[in-house]
Amino acid sequence: MTTSRTPSSVDPTAFRFDCGAVWLNLLATRGRTFSAKPVERIATPERLMEWLTRVELAPARTATDDDLTRAHELRESLRALALASVDEEPPPAGAAADLTAFLSEHDAPARLSVDTRLHRESPVTATEALARIARQAVEQLTTADRLALKVCPEDDCRGVFVDPVGRRRWCPSPACASRGRVRALRARRAETG
Numbered sequence: 001m002t003t004s005r006t007p008s009s010v011d012p013t014a015f016r017f018d019c020g021a022v023w024l025n026l027l028a029t030r031g032r033t034f035s036a037k038p039v040e041r042i043a044t045p046e047r048l049m050e051w052l053t054r055v056e057l058a059p060a061r062t063a064t065d066d067d068l069t070r071a072h073e074l075r076e077s078l079r080a081l082a083l084a085s086v087d088e089e090p091p092p093a094g095a096a097a098d099l100t101a102f103l104s105e106h107d108a109p110a111r112l113s114v115d116t117r118l119h120r121e122s123p124v125t126a127t128e129a130l131a132r133i134a135r136q137a138v139e140q141l142t143t144a145d146r147l148a149l150k151v152c153p154e155d156d157c158r159g160v161f162v163d164p165v166g167r168r169r170w171c172p173s174p175a176c177a178s179r180g181r182v183r184a185l186r187a188r189r190a191e192t193g
């Protein structure tokens, strides 16, 4: 469906890369997170490999079931930390300690090289790739960059995205914006009778 303007509404398992950072796009690998039927976009190690390749973090070794479990766990703990940050609430107990432990286990130095652009040596495993993503999340959540984060107001979505100029209301998913606008329109009509 290359002609569609909203491919994600055609295939709900299509990846999303429009949230403003790799770690936020990881959060978006689960769609409609707070609905009765969330959409899992990385359901297999193969899909995890595919996703890591798309974000330019393809590991040297093929992803395993353990990597997949780690990806899902990390994604949900980063989501909890991100939502707490935007909602200005204390993060869930244990989340920071878990993340500290995970990052100290995976503390690979950055080996950089240059050809036509800057490169970092590929991660060896998918879990190492996930640790890089976790670090990116930590940097964003513990610096002034956190102030650019916003949460989609759709109850079943609550997608986190970067909105540096503070102008966006809904997450970049076209479905959220259109549902929200339809609801706002109905409310206005009800008001005016």
Ligand SMILES: [Zn+2]
Pocket: 152, 153, 154, 157, 158, 159, 170, 171, 172, 173, 176
């Ligand atoms: Zn949304």
